[in-house]
Each structure stands twice: as structure tokens, then as C-alpha cells.
Amino acid sequence: MTNSRNAQARQTLVTGGTGKTGRRVTERLIARGAQPHVGSRSGTPPFSWEDPNTWEPALDGADSLYIAFQPDLAFPGAADIVGQLSRLAVDKGVHRIVVLSGRGEDGALAAEQAVQQAGAEWTVVRCSWFNQNFSESFFQPPVMAGELAVPAGDAMEPFVDADDIADVAVAALTDGAHAGKVYELTGPRLLSFDDIANELSQVTGRTIRYVRITDAEFRAYLKENDLPEELADLFSEVLDGRNAHLMDGVQQALGRAPKDFAQFAREAAAAGAWTP
Template sequence: MTENAQLTKTKPILVLGATGKTGRRVAERLTARGLPVRAGSRTAPVPFDWEDQSTWGPALDGVGAAYISYFPDLGFPGAADAVGGFAKLAVSKGVQRLVLLSGRGEQQARISEEAVQETGAAVTVVRASWFNQNFSEDILLEPVLAGEIALPAGGSAEPFVDADDIADVAVAALTEDRHAGEVYELTGPRLLTFDDVAAEISRATGREVRYLPVTAEQYAAVLRENDLPAEYVELFTVILDGRNAHLTDGVQRALGREPRDFREFARDTAATGVWG
């Protein structure tokens, strides 16, 4: 066992966004392995807040590795400064392994990635496509329940990826030396348009859910009504322009297995009752 691998067994692993879609799953998996986990969130026993740098140091004290998930998005203004500053502080406190959640097709997110990679730590970048769970645990849950998913996505196709696959890759990178220096682009096993997604959810739930293409201006109005960042409009219109309409082998390279398909996700999610 190498020194880095040993650290993940003896020192806490800090999981930022520990109440979010991926962070929660990462923390659960690490805990199930009997590994020490420190939750990084505003409500944690040792609070962490991206907007309050005074919380960063205490959250990092004694930590051996960290999963970095930035809110609201790694490509938003100010993200690179925050993430880079946090990573430098982490290394100065002896953290040797960093796993960064990033987004596919986001050029601004690359600046944040570089800021972390330049720290000299053993860094793994996990670039994820749109999450399946965006339709069950996030902003798109209510539209699914209402039967209409309105987005400025046109007819573009996406290789939707499951948050469980992302978490599995992150945990592997946090606990195994062979992932240091890797950039994993994660996708699901096939491309789907949002019409396809609506059809899959309809099939799984037994009720009609449809996709409604809208303009960026129309979607901006929806975001304002829900007090969500206006930057999401630019993000959605950029990354949903077809640039990510191809599959990658990131899950296969990291885990040695195929990624989970959206149909399986939809079937299992419908069975929970969250979609009514």
C-alpha cells in the first residue's frame, strides 16, 4: 500500500457538497467502506461555506484527501479563484489527493481545473455530462411532475450520466493511486434528446411527460421566478448546443464496467414514487 493510499484510510476525507447529488453519494460510499469522512456543508459539525473563506481552514484540518464540488457551477464567474484558493490551502495543510467535479463542454471550467492541477497535489478531474438525477432531485423535478420539461435545448442530444456512476468514479479516485493525474469524461451509454428523455420518463411512470423547447429569454424568466442564478441560462444554451453529443469511455476506464443507462434510472426512480 502506498503512502497516499494509506492516508485515505487513516485521515478523514473531506467531501464538499456533502448534501448534494454527488457529494451525498460519495460520502455514503466512503462511510460504507469504513473510511473516515468529514462532511463539507454549511450545516456540518465543522461548517464549510464557499462564500466564507474563514470556514475553509478548519474544514481542511487533518484531512488526507478531498472531493471538491463547487456551487453553483465551476464555470461561473469567480469559481476559478475560489476553487484554486481552496486547493492551494488544502495542499499547504498537507492534503495530498484532490478529486475535482467538473463539467463537460464548459470552457470556463477548464480554468478552474487548471487552478487545482497547478497545486502539485495528486489531482483527478471528473468531467460529467448532464446528470440523470437533474430530473429527480433538482430544478427539473417540478417540471417532470407537471408533465412538461421546458428548456432552451432545441433538439440537441446529450449522453446523460448517472450520479451513482459519478460517485463511484470519485470514490475510486479518492482511494486508489492509479487515478492520480487522470481526467475522466463521464457519459452514459447512449445519446438522448430531451424528447427521448421525456419519452423514457413517460414509459417509466405511465403518464405523459413532454419536452417543450423554449427560447433563452423565456427560460430566463422561469429562473427569475424561482430565484435561480441567471448564469444558468448562458450555461444551458452553451453546453446544450450539441458540443457534448458524443460518448466517452470515462466510466469504463475508471471502473472497468459500463455506465448506467437512463432507462434503468427512469425505471428505478419511478418505483420510488418521487415522480408521483
């Protein structure tokens, strides 16, 4: 009976519940005995960012909320949508919101403010490039093809692991000690896309090259593959050097070091992420 009451007291709507971080957040909450609601189009009831009519039913019974906005908080209009959901959540009885944010984009900062002003306890989890972008997302097919063609120049990024993000998010969802905190998460090293290609080559046993392309070439690639052109705007914004420094958000929130890209790559390769 105690476990049941605790689970009910920790019911969470996890938006993006089938995505890179949302899936991991859901798994961790279930392991803790909680009852997360997977916020997705296939959920019961469904949740869709594009259909506000799905929001209220998905929030029924929830007292906490994990926001992982799709496609990205930097996209136009994202802050207004996130603010609308956050205010509705508070009206429905949600008292704690954790938002997955970006690192320094104007749109992400506006979305953070919308969450902070909604009236619930809040925690901001800031991240930029995920390791899993190369194994579960838009960079996986190029890795499989042996060529990472990106308009990134020599930009350096502290790639962060989705497992670390989920661990921080779950800590914030389940422990009020994280309320009012802004955690900026990075991995332990700055890496260029050349570095990434080399590390992936080592774990896959195949040659993977980083190819520098122009913004125009990248936009053409996005169009050909039916991907949002706003991704090109995001690339140019976040790869301008603003994030080329390490932060200690993982250490602050969890008291441990973040996962290194090399460890991620070995684990992903062993799990068959890049097996033909």
C-alpha cells in the first residue's frame, strides 16, 4: 500500500516520452516505482505538441511534468507553446516542472522564462549536442554511410550523454532540493566533428570522415531528406563558439562525473547502433 501511495504521489507526464531523453526518464521513473505517463501521439491518452486539445487529458492525475519540446526550443513559437502547456499544467495541479533547454539560444531562454513564470517549482536542464544524435537520431544514417557532412567548421562541442540528462531530470522530478536550479550539462571533453569521426571509426572498425560543407549545401540536404530547414539555423547559432567550454551541471546535480563520448561510442557499438 505504501508503494502504491508513493507511486501515485509521483505521477509525471513525460513529454517526448518515446524520444532520446524522455524514454530514459520514463524508464528511470518506473524503476523508482512511479507511474509516468508517456506523452506521445501513441500514448493513452495521446499527447501532441501540435494539438493543444490533447494536453489536458494527458495531464490528468499528474503532479509533475517533464518538458522535452519537439523539434527544438530554438524554433520560432516554441516558448509560447511551452508557456501555454506550463500554465495549463499548474492549473491542473502540477507543482513541479523540469524543462530540457538549450545552451544560450534566445528561444530556449524565452522558454525557460515561460516555465519559471508558470507558478510551479521548476528546474532547468541545459544541454546542447547529445552523444545519441549519432546513434539514435539524424546523424546515424551519415555515420552508417561513413561520411559526416556538417556545416560545423572547426567548432568544438562538449557533447553530453542522454543517460546523464535523464539522471539529472529524474533527480529534479523526484527531489525538491533541485527546485530553482539551472543545471548546464556537458560531457567531460571538448570535441570537434573531426574528433567524433575518429572516435566512431575506432569503435566501428570502419572509416568515417567528417566533411565540411556550406550552409547552403546543408539546407539542400535537409530539403532532400524532408527535414526541417530550421535545423540549419540552429546549427549556425549554436556552433558559433558560444558553447565551447565545459560546465559542471552533472557534477552539481548528481555528485559524479559525466559520461565520456568514448564510453558512449563503445557501448553504442556493442549494442549494434552502427551494425549494417
